[in-house]
Amino acid sequence: MKRKQRIFLMVLLLSLSVLFTGCKSSSREAFNTKMKEGEVLLQAEKYGEAVEYFEALYKENSDSITLMEKLEYAITLEASRNALKKAEAYLEEENYQEVLKSLEGVHQEDEKGVLLKEALLEDMKKEFLTKGKTLLEKEAFDEALALLKEYERLRGEDSDILVLHETILEEKNKPEEPKKLIVLNAGHQKVQDKNQEPLGPGSSETKNRVTSGTRGVATGIYEYELNLLMAEKLEKRLLEEGFLVKMVRTSHEVSISNKERAELANAWGADLYISIHANGSENSKKRGILTIYPSQDNPFVSHLSVESQRLSELLHDAMVEKTGANPVGAVPMDHMASLNWSKVPATIIEMGYMSNREEDVLLSEEAYQTKLVEGMVEGIKAYFSLE
Numbered sequence: 001m002k003r004k005q006r007i008f009l010m011v012l013l014l015s016l017s018v019l020f021t022g023c024k025s026s027s028r029e030a031f032n033t034k035m036k037e038g039e040v041l042l043q044a045e046k047y048g049e050a051v052e053y054f055e056a057l058y059k060e061n062s063d064s065i066t067l068m069e070k071l072e073y074a075i076t077l078e079a080s081r082n083a084l085k086k087a088e089a090y091l092e093e094e095n096y097q098e099v100l101k102s103l104e105g106v107h108q109e110d111e112k113g114v115l116l117k118e119a120l121l122e123d124m125k126k127e128f129l130t131k132g133k134t135l136l137e138k139e140a141f142d143e144a145l146a147l148l149k150e151y152e153r154l155r156g157e158d159s160d161i162l163v164l165h166e167t168i169l170e171e172k173n174k175p176e177e178p179k180k181l182i183v184l185n186a187g188h189q190k191v192q193d194k195n196q197e198p199l200g201p202g203s204s205e206t207k208n209r210v211t212s213g214t215r216g217v218a219t220g221i222y223e224y225e226l227n228l229l230m231a232e233k234l235e236k237r238l239l240e241e242g243f244l245v246k247m248v249r250t251s252h253e254v255s256i257s258n259k260e261r262a263e264l265a266n267a268w269g270a271d272l273y274i275s276i277h278a279n280g281s282e283n284s285k286k287r288g289i290l291t292i293y294p295s296q297d298n299p300f301v302s303h304l305s306v307e308s309q310r311l312s313e314l315l316h317d318a319m320v321e322k323t324g325a326n327p328v329g330a331v332p333m334d335h336m337a338s339l340n341w342s343k344v345p346a347t348i349i350e351m352g353y354m355s356n357r358e359e360d361v362l363l364s365e366e367a368y369q370t371k372l373v374e375g376m377v378e379g380i381k382a383y384f385s386l387e
Contacts, residue, residue, distance in 0.1 A: 077110050081113060136168050179243060179244045180271040183270040185275040186249055190222075193208065200337065209258065227277060233373045237376075261275075262342045266341075276349050279350040286356060287353045289325045289349075291329075291348065292331055293309045294334055298332075308347055316379075319351075323371045351372055
Protein backbone atom coordinates (compact mmCIF):
# COMPACT_ATOMS: atom_id res chain seq x y z
CA MET A 1 0.00 0.00 0.00
CA LYS A 2 2.73 2.36 0.91
CA ARG A 3 4.47 1.51 -2.33
CA LYS A 4 1.37 2.43 -4.35
CA GLN A 5 1.12 5.74 -2.54
CA ARG A 6 4.73 6.57 -3.38
CA ILE A 7 4.17 5.74 -7.04
CA PHE A 8 1.06 7.93 -7.10
CA LEU A 9 2.92 10.85 -5.56
CA MET A 10 5.76 10.51 -8.05
CA VAL A 11 3.32 10.51 -10.97
CA LEU A 12 1.51 13.53 -9.53
CA LEU A 13 4.75 15.48 -9.07
CA LEU A 14 5.86 14.62 -12.58
CA SER A 15 2.55 15.81 -14.01
CA LEU A 16 2.68 19.06 -12.08
CA SER A 17 6.26 19.63 -13.26
CA VAL A 18 5.25 19.14 -16.88
CA LEU A 19 2.25 21.42 -16.44
CA PHE A 20 4.37 24.18 -14.80
CA THR A 21 7.03 23.94 -17.53
CA GLY A 22 4.34 24.28 -20.20
CA CYS A 23 2.84 27.35 -18.51
CA LYS A 24 6.24 28.93 -18.16
CA SER A 25 7.00 28.32 -21.86
CA SER A 26 3.65 29.79 -22.88
CA SER A 27 4.22 32.87 -20.69
CA ARG A 28 7.67 33.44 -22.22
CA GLU A 29 6.22 33.26 -25.74
CA ALA A 30 3.58 35.84 -24.83
CA PHE A 31 6.24 38.10 -23.30
CA ASN A 32 8.44 37.83 -26.40
CA THR A 33 5.46 38.69 -28.60
CA LYS A 34 4.77 41.80 -26.54
CA MET A 35 8.42 42.79 -26.72
CA LYS A 36 8.27 42.54 -30.52
CA GLU A 37 5.21 44.80 -30.54
CA GLY A 38 7.19 47.34 -28.54
CA GLU A 39 10.03 47.09 -31.06
CA VAL A 40 7.59 47.98 -33.83
CA LEU A 41 6.75 51.19 -32.00
CA LEU A 42 10.45 52.01 -31.67
CA GLN A 43 11.10 51.35 -35.35
CA ALA A 44 8.16 53.64 -36.23
CA GLU A 45 9.80 56.29 -34.04
CA LYS A 46 6.69 56.44 -31.85
CA TYR A 47 8.84 56.88 -28.78
CA GLY A 48 6.16 58.31 -26.52
CA GLU A 49 3.87 55.37 -27.21
CA ALA A 50 6.80 52.99 -26.79
CA VAL A 51 7.56 54.43 -23.33
CA GLU A 52 3.96 53.97 -22.22
CA TYR A 53 3.87 50.46 -23.68
CA PHE A 54 7.10 49.27 -22.01
CA GLU A 55 6.15 50.93 -18.69
CA ALA A 56 2.89 48.95 -18.63
CA LEU A 57 4.73 45.75 -19.56
CA TYR A 58 7.38 46.39 -16.92
CA LYS A 59 4.77 46.45 -14.16
CA GLU A 60 4.03 42.80 -15.01
CA ASN A 61 7.64 41.81 -15.68
CA SER A 62 9.80 43.91 -13.40
CA ASP A 63 12.43 41.17 -13.16
CA SER A 64 13.26 41.38 -16.91
CA ILE A 65 16.57 43.13 -17.52
CA THR A 66 15.93 43.17 -21.28
CA LEU A 67 12.60 44.94 -20.76
CA MET A 68 14.20 47.47 -18.40
CA GLU A 69 16.87 48.26 -21.02
CA LYS A 70 14.22 48.72 -23.72
CA LEU A 71 12.26 51.04 -21.47
CA GLU A 72 15.35 53.14 -20.73
CA TYR A 73 16.19 53.25 -24.45
CA ALA A 74 12.66 54.43 -25.33
CA ILE A 75 12.82 57.12 -22.62
CA THR A 76 16.19 58.30 -23.94
CA LEU A 77 14.97 58.56 -27.55
CA GLU A 78 11.73 60.27 -26.57
CA ALA A 79 13.69 62.93 -24.67
CA SER A 80 16.14 63.24 -27.57
CA ARG A 81 13.42 63.87 -30.15
CA ASN A 82 11.58 66.29 -27.86
CA ALA A 83 14.82 68.26 -27.59
CA LEU A 84 14.98 68.38 -31.40
CA LYS A 85 11.41 69.63 -31.65
CA LYS A 86 12.16 72.41 -29.18
CA ALA A 87 15.27 73.36 -31.12
CA GLU A 88 13.28 73.53 -34.38
CA ALA A 89 10.70 75.80 -32.73
CA TYR A 90 13.42 78.10 -31.36
CA LEU A 91 15.06 78.25 -34.79
CA GLU A 92 11.80 79.53 -36.30
CA GLU A 93 11.76 82.20 -33.60
CA GLU A 94 15.44 82.97 -34.35
CA ASN A 95 16.25 82.32 -30.69
CA TYR A 96 19.64 80.80 -31.49
CA GLN A 97 20.90 80.58 -27.90
CA GLU A 98 17.95 78.36 -26.98
CA VAL A 99 18.43 76.32 -30.16
CA LEU A 100 21.89 75.30 -29.00
CA LYS A 101 20.71 74.72 -25.44
CA SER A 102 17.92 72.41 -26.65
CA LEU A 103 20.23 70.48 -28.95
CA GLU A 104 22.32 69.49 -25.95
CA GLY A 105 19.46 67.11 -25.14
CA VAL A 106 19.99 65.07 -28.33
CA HIS A 107 21.47 61.74 -27.14
CA GLN A 108 24.32 59.95 -28.92
CA GLU A 109 22.27 56.70 -28.87
CA ASP A 110 19.77 58.47 -31.12
CA GLU A 111 21.74 58.03 -34.36
CA LYS A 112 19.09 59.58 -36.58
CA GLY A 113 18.57 62.35 -34.05
CA VAL A 114 22.28 63.16 -34.21
CA LEU A 115 22.02 63.53 -38.00
CA LEU A 116 18.95 65.73 -37.63
CA LYS A 117 20.84 67.83 -35.10
CA GLU A 118 23.68 68.41 -37.57
CA ALA A 119 21.17 69.36 -40.28
CA LEU A 120 19.50 71.83 -37.91
CA LEU A 121 22.83 73.41 -37.07
CA GLU A 122 23.52 73.73 -40.80
CA ASP A 123 20.15 75.43 -41.28
CA MET A 124 21.03 77.83 -38.49
CA LYS A 125 24.31 78.70 -40.18
CA LYS A 126 22.51 79.23 -43.51
CA GLU A 127 20.18 81.70 -41.80
CA PHE A 128 23.16 83.70 -40.56
CA LEU A 129 24.77 83.60 -44.01
CA THR A 130 21.57 84.68 -45.75
CA LYS A 131 21.04 87.56 -43.33
CA GLY A 132 24.69 88.58 -43.67
CA LYS A 133 24.47 88.65 -47.48
CA THR A 134 21.26 90.66 -47.37
CA LEU A 135 22.89 93.23 -45.09
CA LEU A 136 25.90 93.29 -47.41
CA GLU A 137 23.64 94.09 -50.38
CA LYS A 138 22.15 96.94 -48.35
CA GLU A 139 25.69 98.09 -47.50
CA ALA A 140 24.89 97.73 -43.79
CA PHE A 141 28.45 96.57 -43.21
CA ASP A 142 28.72 97.08 -39.44
CA GLU A 143 25.43 95.32 -38.82
CA ALA A 144 26.53 92.42 -41.03
CA LEU A 145 29.85 92.08 -39.20
CA ALA A 146 28.11 92.15 -35.82
CA LEU A 147 25.81 89.36 -37.00
CA LEU A 148 28.73 87.13 -38.01
CA LYS A 149 30.49 87.88 -34.73
CA GLU A 150 27.38 86.68 -32.91
CA TYR A 151 27.50 83.41 -34.85
CA GLU A 152 31.13 82.89 -33.91
CA ARG A 153 30.25 83.54 -30.28
CA LEU A 154 27.58 80.86 -30.46
CA ARG A 155 29.33 78.27 -32.61
CA GLY A 156 32.98 79.20 -32.93
CA GLU A 157 34.93 79.76 -36.16
CA ASP A 158 33.49 78.48 -39.44
CA SER A 159 35.05 78.63 -42.91
CA ASP A 160 31.87 79.82 -44.68
CA ILE A 161 31.32 82.54 -42.09
CA LEU A 162 34.97 83.62 -42.40
CA VAL A 163 34.69 83.91 -46.20
CA LEU A 164 31.62 86.15 -45.91
CA HIS A 165 33.34 88.13 -43.16
CA GLU A 166 36.28 88.87 -45.49
CA THR A 167 33.94 89.81 -48.34
CA ILE A 168 32.09 92.29 -46.12
CA LEU A 169 35.36 93.83 -44.93
CA GLU A 170 36.54 94.23 -48.54
CA GLU A 171 33.31 95.96 -49.54
CA LYS A 172 33.35 98.14 -46.44
CA ASN A 173 36.91 99.30 -47.02
CA LYS A 174 36.56 99.70 -50.79
CA PRO A 175 37.06 103.32 -51.86
CA GLU A 176 33.79 105.00 -52.81
CA GLU A 177 33.32 105.65 -56.50
CA PRO A 178 32.90 109.34 -57.26
CA LYS A 179 29.26 110.28 -57.64
CA LYS A 180 28.10 111.05 -61.16
CA LEU A 181 27.38 114.70 -61.88
CA ILE A 182 24.31 115.42 -63.99
CA VAL A 183 23.95 118.95 -65.33
CA LEU A 184 20.33 119.86 -66.06
CA ASN A 185 19.50 122.63 -68.47
CA ALA A 186 15.92 123.88 -68.24
CA GLY A 187 15.53 124.98 -71.86
CA HIS A 188 14.88 128.61 -72.88
CA GLN A 189 14.28 131.61 -70.60
CA LYS A 190 11.72 134.37 -70.17
CA VAL A 191 13.34 136.90 -72.52
CA GLN A 192 14.81 135.64 -75.75
CA ASP A 193 18.16 136.89 -77.06
CA LYS A 194 18.33 137.24 -80.84
CA ASN A 195 21.99 138.10 -80.84
CA GLN A 196 23.93 135.49 -82.74
CA GLU A 197 26.46 132.88 -81.60
CA PRO A 198 28.32 130.12 -83.50
CA LEU A 199 26.46 126.83 -84.05
CA GLY A 200 29.54 124.98 -82.82
CA PRO A 201 33.28 125.42 -82.20
CA GLY A 202 34.87 127.10 -85.24
CA SER A 203 31.56 127.36 -87.08
CA SER A 204 30.77 130.29 -89.37
CA GLU A 205 27.08 129.41 -89.13
CA THR A 206 25.24 131.19 -86.32
CA LYS A 207 21.95 131.00 -84.43
CA ASN A 208 20.03 133.09 -81.93
CA ARG A 209 21.70 132.91 -78.55
CA VAL A 210 18.49 131.69 -76.88
CA THR A 211 14.72 131.86 -77.36
CA SER A 212 11.75 131.78 -74.98
CA GLY A 213 10.28 128.63 -76.51
CA THR A 214 6.68 127.71 -77.26
CA ARG A 215 3.47 128.02 -75.24
CA GLY A 216 0.66 125.62 -74.35
CA VAL A 217 -2.36 125.97 -76.63
CA ALA A 218 -4.73 124.74 -73.92
CA THR A 219 -3.03 125.74 -70.68
CA GLY A 220 -1.30 128.95 -71.74
CA ILE A 221 1.80 127.81 -69.82
CA TYR A 222 5.06 129.01 -71.31
CA GLU A 223 7.56 126.35 -72.23
CA TYR A 224 10.37 127.98 -70.25
CA GLU A 225 8.15 127.73 -67.13
CA LEU A 226 7.34 124.06 -67.69
CA ASN A 227 10.98 123.23 -68.44
CA LEU A 228 12.24 124.69 -65.15
CA LEU A 229 9.46 123.03 -63.16
CA MET A 230 10.37 119.62 -64.62
CA ALA A 231 14.11 120.21 -64.18
CA GLU A 232 13.53 120.96 -60.50
CA LYS A 233 11.47 117.80 -60.07
CA LEU A 234 14.17 115.76 -61.81
CA GLU A 235 16.88 117.38 -59.68
CA LYS A 236 15.08 116.33 -56.50
CA ARG A 237 14.74 112.70 -57.64
CA LEU A 238 18.32 112.43 -58.86
CA LEU A 239 19.61 113.73 -55.53
CA GLU A 240 17.49 111.07 -53.79
CA GLU A 241 19.14 108.46 -56.01
CA GLY A 242 22.62 109.58 -54.96
CA PHE A 243 23.63 111.65 -58.00
CA LEU A 244 25.24 115.05 -57.91
CA VAL A 245 23.19 117.65 -59.77
CA LYS A 246 23.85 121.18 -61.01
CA MET A 247 21.21 123.39 -62.58
CA VAL A 248 22.07 125.74 -65.44
CA ARG A 249 19.30 128.07 -64.37
CA THR A 250 17.04 128.25 -61.32
CA SER A 251 14.90 131.21 -62.37
CA HIS A 252 13.32 132.66 -65.48
CA GLU A 253 15.04 136.03 -65.22
CA VAL A 254 18.37 135.00 -66.75
CA SER A 255 20.34 135.58 -69.93
CA ILE A 256 22.37 132.46 -70.70
CA SER A 257 22.92 131.41 -74.30
CA ASN A 258 22.82 127.80 -75.53
CA LYS A 259 26.59 127.88 -76.04
CA GLU A 260 27.14 129.24 -72.54
CA ARG A 261 24.89 126.59 -71.03
CA ALA A 262 26.94 123.79 -72.55
CA GLU A 263 30.14 125.52 -71.48
CA LEU A 264 28.88 125.63 -67.90
CA ALA A 265 28.34 121.86 -67.98
CA ASN A 266 31.87 121.41 -69.35
CA ALA A 267 33.39 123.67 -66.70
CA TRP A 268 31.55 121.87 -63.89
CA GLY A 269 32.92 118.50 -65.03
CA ALA A 270 29.56 117.00 -65.92
CA ASP A 271 29.21 113.30 -66.64
CA LEU A 272 25.98 113.98 -68.56
CA TYR A 273 24.42 117.14 -69.92
CA ILE A 274 20.63 116.96 -70.26
CA SER A 275 18.46 119.72 -71.70
CA ILE A 276 14.74 119.61 -70.91
CA HIS A 277 12.28 121.00 -73.43
CA ALA A 278 8.73 120.67 -74.69
CA ASN A 279 7.86 120.58 -78.38
CA GLY A 280 5.68 122.66 -80.64
CA SER A 281 4.41 122.24 -84.19
CA GLU A 282 2.10 123.89 -86.68
CA ASN A 283 0.48 120.45 -86.98
CA SER A 284 -1.73 120.31 -83.87
CA LYS A 285 -2.16 116.54 -84.26
CA LYS A 286 1.48 115.84 -83.58
CA ARG A 287 2.17 114.38 -80.14
CA GLY A 288 4.67 112.21 -78.32
CA ILE A 289 8.10 112.04 -76.72
CA LEU A 290 11.26 112.79 -78.65
CA THR A 291 14.94 112.84 -77.69
CA ILE A 292 17.73 114.43 -79.77
CA TYR A 293 21.44 113.58 -80.05
CA PRO A 294 24.29 114.60 -82.40
CA SER A 295 24.79 112.29 -85.39
CA GLN A 296 28.00 110.43 -86.23
CA ASP A 297 28.47 112.94 -89.06
CA ASN A 298 28.24 115.90 -86.70
CA PRO A 299 31.12 118.28 -87.60
CA PHE A 300 31.70 119.27 -83.96
CA VAL A 301 31.01 116.35 -81.61
CA SER A 302 30.83 113.20 -83.72
CA HIS A 303 32.97 111.44 -81.09
CA LEU A 304 30.12 111.86 -78.60
CA SER A 305 27.44 110.54 -80.93
CA VAL A 306 27.39 106.88 -79.87
CA GLU A 307 27.12 107.61 -76.14
CA SER A 308 24.69 110.47 -76.67
CA GLN A 309 22.53 108.19 -78.80
CA ARG A 310 22.57 105.48 -76.13
CA LEU A 311 21.57 108.01 -73.49
CA SER A 312 18.82 109.41 -75.71
CA GLU A 313 17.38 105.99 -76.49
CA LEU A 314 17.37 104.91 -72.85
CA LEU A 315 15.63 108.12 -71.77
CA HIS A 316 13.12 107.97 -74.61
CA ASP A 317 12.18 104.33 -74.01
CA ALA A 318 11.89 104.72 -70.23
CA MET A 319 9.68 107.80 -70.48
CA VAL A 320 7.44 106.18 -73.08
CA GLU A 321 7.10 103.08 -70.92
CA LYS A 322 6.20 105.11 -67.83
CA THR A 323 3.73 107.43 -69.54
CA GLY A 324 2.33 105.42 -72.43
CA ALA A 325 3.04 108.41 -74.68
CA ASN A 326 3.50 108.18 -78.43
CA PRO A 327 7.13 107.14 -79.14
CA VAL A 328 8.52 109.63 -81.67
CA GLY A 329 12.00 108.17 -81.10
CA ALA A 330 15.60 109.18 -80.49
CA VAL A 331 16.53 111.36 -83.46
CA PRO A 332 19.96 112.67 -84.62
CA MET A 333 20.14 116.42 -85.25
CA ASP A 334 23.25 118.54 -85.85
CA HIS A 335 21.90 122.10 -85.66
CA MET A 336 21.53 122.21 -81.86
CA ALA A 337 24.11 124.53 -80.29
CA SER A 338 23.55 123.07 -76.80
CA LEU A 339 24.69 119.68 -78.13
CA ASN A 340 27.45 120.97 -80.41
CA TRP A 341 29.27 122.82 -77.63
CA SER A 342 29.09 119.97 -75.13
CA LYS A 343 32.23 117.99 -74.25
CA VAL A 344 30.27 115.17 -72.59
CA PRO A 345 27.43 112.88 -73.73
CA ALA A 346 24.39 115.08 -74.14
CA THR A 347 20.75 114.92 -75.11
CA ILE A 348 17.72 117.14 -75.55
CA ILE A 349 14.46 115.78 -74.14
CA GLU A 350 11.28 116.94 -75.86
CA MET A 351 8.64 115.84 -73.28
CA GLY A 352 5.64 116.31 -75.54
CA TYR A 353 3.85 118.73 -77.86
CA MET A 354 2.39 121.81 -76.21
CA SER A 355 0.77 122.51 -79.59
CA ASN A 356 -1.45 119.44 -79.09
CA ARG A 357 -4.32 120.32 -76.75
CA GLU A 358 -4.57 116.92 -75.06
CA GLU A 359 -0.83 116.52 -74.57
CA ASP A 360 -0.50 120.12 -73.38
CA VAL A 361 -3.03 119.40 -70.62
CA LEU A 362 -1.24 116.16 -69.72
CA LEU A 363 2.07 117.98 -69.41
CA SER A 364 0.51 120.29 -66.82
CA GLU A 365 -0.80 117.45 -64.63
CA GLU A 366 1.31 116.48 -61.64
CA ALA A 367 0.65 112.75 -61.99
CA TYR A 368 1.87 112.78 -65.60
CA GLN A 369 4.86 114.95 -64.69
CA THR A 370 5.82 112.38 -62.03
CA LYS A 371 5.72 109.61 -64.63
CA LEU A 372 7.91 111.62 -66.97
CA VAL A 373 10.44 112.31 -64.23
CA GLU A 374 10.53 108.66 -63.14
CA GLY A 375 11.20 107.69 -66.73
CA MET A 376 14.08 110.18 -66.89
CA VAL A 377 15.55 108.82 -63.65
CA GLU A 378 15.24 105.25 -64.88
CA GLY A 379 16.92 106.14 -68.18
CA ILE A 380 19.83 107.89 -66.45
CA LYS A 381 20.34 105.01 -64.01
CA ALA A 382 20.25 102.54 -66.88
CA TYR A 383 22.87 104.54 -68.75
CA PHE A 384 25.40 104.24 -65.94
CA SER A 385 24.65 100.60 -65.18
CA LEU A 386 25.40 99.74 -68.82
CA GLU A 387 28.72 101.58 -68.93
